[in-house]
Amino acid sequence: MDYNINLNVLFWLVGGIAAIIALIRTVRRPFDQIDDHERRIKNLEDDRAERKQTDKLILRSLNAITNHMIDGNGISELRKVRDDLQNSIIDHHK
DSSP: OOOOOOHHHHHHHHHHHHHHHHHHHHHHHHHHHHHHHHHHHHHHHHHHHHHHHHHHHHHHHHHHHHHHHHHSOOHHHHHHHHHHHHHHHHHHOO
């Protein structure tokens, strides 16, 4: 058997393959965006837990400062809260 492929058929074949590839990319794009959004939401949720811990330390610090300003005591509590805050900043810094 002798197969003859002329230039016109070759162009149609290459064009068809290119169209199929473009269609596949177009169909996959929304799914890739969903995967990207899920990844970004997970990162935000992970960061939320860290921010919550930092907020607790900051509130403890403000409470210790307020108590010290009211009664002049609580130096040891201020030092403890300061050390906790410094350790948290150093340990959790990204």
